[in-house]
Amino acid sequence: MDPLRLVDELSRAIELQDADRVAEVLHPDVELHLYSGQGVITGREQARAWYRESFTSRILFEGHAEPDAESDGSIVMRGNVRWYDESGLRDRPGRWRVTFRDGLIASITAEET
Numbered sequence: 146m147d148p149l150r151l152v153d154e155l156s157r158a159i160e161l162q163d164a165d166r167v168a169e170v171l172h173p174d175v176e177l178h179l180y181s182g183q184g185v186i187t188g189r190e191q192a193r194a195w196y197r198e199s200f201t202s203r204i205l206f207e208g209h210a211e212p213d214a215e216s217d218g219s220i221v222m223r224g225n226v227r228w229y230d231e232s233g234l235r236d237r238p239g240r241w242r243v244t245f246r247d248g249l250i251a252s253i254t255a256e257e258t
Contacts, residue, residue, distance in 0.1 A: 146170075146248050152212045152220050155243075155250060164197035172249040180239060180255045181228045199228070210239060219244045221256075 146154075151170050158166035168189050177186040177195070186195050210224030219242050226239040240256045 148218070148220055148243075148245050149212060149214065151245065151248075151250055152222065152243055156210065159196075162200040164193050164200060167196045168193035170250050172246050172251045174246075175250060176252045176254075178252075178254040179241075180226055180237065181230065181235065210241065212243075215242075 154170045155167060158164075158170070171189045171192055173189045175187070175189055175192055177192055179186065181199070182195065186192050210222035212220045212222050214220055222239070222241040222243060224239055225237070227234065227236045229235070242252075242254045242256055243250055244252045244254075
């Protein structure tokens with residue numbers, strides 16, 4: 146699948162808060178390094194469980210980002226992310242680098258903005 150289409154599918158799944166749909170676009174060995182994650186989330190099933198828990202246990206978990214293709218084949222998403230955790234409301238600009246393998250998302254890494 147086209148990388149931009151994969152990222153669009155991921156964004157739509159997050160908007161719908163559908164953890165199973167998120168997992169469909171992730172490589173089985175995906176690695177997620179997210180602003181709201183506690184450490185590295187490794188593997189499709191761990192990612193599915195993390196998103197499912199986040200969608201159901203947080204009052205707010207949302208993000209919006211626009212993709213830009215990079216010369217190395219990755220896509221950089223720039224936007225905003227908001228979530229509640231034990232420290233209260235988090236609202237910050239975000240930048241995520243998305244890489245691909247075998248027609249799926251191989252990694253998502255939150256970068257400093």
